[in-house]
Amino acid sequence: MKMSGAQIICESLVKEGVEVIFGILGGAILPLYDILPRYPQLRHILVRHEQGAAHAADGYARATGKVGVCMATSGPGATNLVTGIANAHLDSSPMVAITGQVARPFIGKDAFQEIDITGITLPITKHNYLVLEAGSLARTVKEAFHLARSGRPGPVLIDVPRDVFIEEAEFHYPSKVNLPGYKPTLQGHPAQIKKAAKLINEARQPLIIAGRGVIISGAYAELKQLAETAQIPVVTTLLGIGCFPESHILSFGMLGMHGMAYANMAVTTADAIITIGMRFDDRATAKVSGFAPNARIIHIDIDPTEIGKNVRVDVPIVGDVTVVLKELNKLITAIEHIDWLEQLDNWRKEHPSTVIRDSEGLLPQFVIRKIYEVTEGEATIVTGVGQNQMWAAQHYQYDKPNSLISSGGLGTMGFELPAALGAKIGRPDNIVWCIAGDGGFQMTIQELATVVQEKAAVKIAIIDNGYLGMVRQWQELFYGKRYVATPLSGPDFVRVAEAYGIPGLRVKHKEEAVPAIEQAMAEQGPFLIDFVVEPEENVYPMVPPGASLAEVLEEPRKEAKAVKDSAKLPVSNI
Amino acid sequence: MAATKHTIVALVEDKPGVLNRMASLFRRRGFNIESIAVGHSEIPHLSRMTIVVDGTTTMVEQVRKQLGKVIDVVRVSDITGDDVITRELALIKVKATSSTRSEIMQIVDIFRANIVDVGSDSVTVEVTGDEEKIDSLLNLLRGFGLKELARTGRLAMTRGASSPLRVEKGSPKSRAKKQKA
Secondary structure, eight states: OEEEHHHHHHHHHHHTTOOEEEEOOOGGGHHHHHHGGGOTTSEEEEOSSHHHHHHHHHHHHHHHSSOEEEEEOSTHHHHHHHHHHHHHHHTTOOEEEEEEEOOGGGTTTTOTTOOOHHHHTGGGSSEEEEOOSGGGHHHHHHHHHHHHHSSSOOEEEEEEEHHHHHSEEEOOOOSSOOOTTOOOOOSOOHHHHHHHHHHHHHOSSEEEEEOHHHHHHTOHHHHHHHHHHTTOOEEEOTTTTTSSOTTSTTEEEEOSTTSOHHHHHHHHHOSEEEEESOOOOHHHHBSGGGSSTTOEEEEEESOGGGTTTSSOOSEEEESOHHHHHHHHHHTOOOOOOHHHHHHHHHHHHHSOTTOOOOOSSOOHHHHHHHHHHHHTTOSEEEEOSSHHHHHHHHHSOOOSTTSEEOOOSSOOTTOHHHHHHHHHHHOTTSOEEEEEEHHHHTTSGGGHHHHHHTTOOOEEEEEEOSBOHHHHHHHHHHSTTOOOSOBOOOOOHHHHHHHHTOOEEEEOSHHHHHHHHHHHHHSSSOEEEEEEOOTTOOOSSBOOTTOBTTSOBOSOOSSTTSOOOGGGOOSSOO | OOOEEEEEEEEEEOOTTHHHHHHHHHHHHTOOEEEEEEEEOSSTTEEEEEEEEEEOHHHHHHHHHHHHHSTTEEEEEEOTTSSEEEEEEEEEEEEOOTTTHHHHHHHHHHTTOEEEEEOSSEEEEEEEEOHHHHHHHHHHHHTTOEEEEEEOOOEEEESSSOOTTOOOTTOOSEEOSSOOO
């Protein structure tokens, strides 16, 4: 049956089970939008900046497990998506972005609102397409969704010239994809699995480091079985939080630059480490030469390029985490490691990284803890980036996968509000709390209008300290307290919320916190709380740049062990 | 670990922008690419790329895997150390006067190269061979004065019947000698 390119795209999206699209239209993509109302299954959500569309699609994808879809017009619409696409790329979120492009005769002529978006997004997409004939559209959409969601997920961009939306072609949705250059390895090599099992069975101080790959693969039961059978303690990366219930007796928190001291100590002393679906990011490993010095390392990951990229491992296994763990579990013997677990428990008692000190003033850690208590740990927490993010990771206990949604790889401030919107739209029955810093919140504050238009009951907590907090912390510890460009003014957030049509409250004192949170929860629709917190609070524990995980800073000391002169900082990432 | 030259061959889909993708990847990952030669392969719609990378074994392993990740790359293999035939073609324009011309011709003869152009003050030499042969000829001709040089970059093919790039159904995309870290 012959139809226009725009119709072909809509039919294809419906075939892929798409239910929500976040976007902003414009001239080049107008023909597609004109057709949209004929497809009531496709709910379009108009955002206020295309960056919001991309982050919302990302948050939606993480909350639902489906592919997030965003659309924008050519030129500035497309370039505004770039940050969100890069964010999805680094955190392996499944996303399809559709951009309008100028008509074919105008491509390459610096036309009005023309931009080479496929060129720009080459390094930040799993793959991208410029579709030059309507007849290729169906196949392209099918391939795009397949690539977005399979193997190591990621964003795929489809750039469609305006006249291709209008051109007509036969619509036939392919039943299979033909991608000879794409065959992710799912089965782990049996010899490697055997080798890994032997290592685990003989280990005396084994440890599991679980990352986002466990969540993407859905390997919760398999991970639990491995941990429980061989009594192996589990730590997670930031993005792995929730893959293993933090209330479980074998859970020992998060490792890394702001991980719990006892988790970092476990990594440093373990003799065998099973790393699952994680990529040895520098925030997690700190100084590579000091990472797990006593351990033989098993690395299970679906992406072969991650094996051996940052850290040399002893037993690499390329494959889908669930598939590999199933096979591995068959070879694991039931065993106990009582001494080792006791050691970790003692460290946890001696280094209470998640204990909040007493204070007169309102502490940000306290705010997170109270949100945890009032929501009973059942909420979906979507964070910004920086101190607010670290405190949210540390002081809320996460038992379910995707209960923490955070920008880890790219670390994008402004992710919080649109991603929370996306998460709520995807899972309307979830309680969604957006934890934002006052700096990051101002970057995508315009999406408050979308929240209201879509009647999304997102609860917003602003950790308001008048600073770009994490950078200020670095300036305090490593740059002689020279607060350059970190003190930050903002509006009266409560009045801004009210101006958008969202009720809100300001909290300045400890005793006001719980009542405010309860009031937010009681509210049917969205609610904003501006928590004015202690302004110069630091995130601890901290592993300073260039240091190894063992050299973690714990007490809130304002000078001492920290390197005073930035010129003497060892060469490390940031 | 010392940096050495490695030869990687890849079969890629003959689509617009594929070369761009590869080049973009090399630049972004900081790979030290000596030469790239691309052309049609024996399979319709697939081009064959021969890439010479200068690097340590670990780094080249990353190159091979990153290339394999590109959707348009169908097969990739590191054939360094395999039993391979390597060839390259060079066109060399050398300064030649009436007194030096015969000496140049003698050298060209020894290397079984050809003179494909003669001018009043130069000759153009065409030579095919492995890199060492071309480098040796170049060194000898340099003494006369090089006016222009164009080299294609290395082409490589394994000897015998087997082909590391044979595309089999369901086989893993890139062949590693061992699954190494």
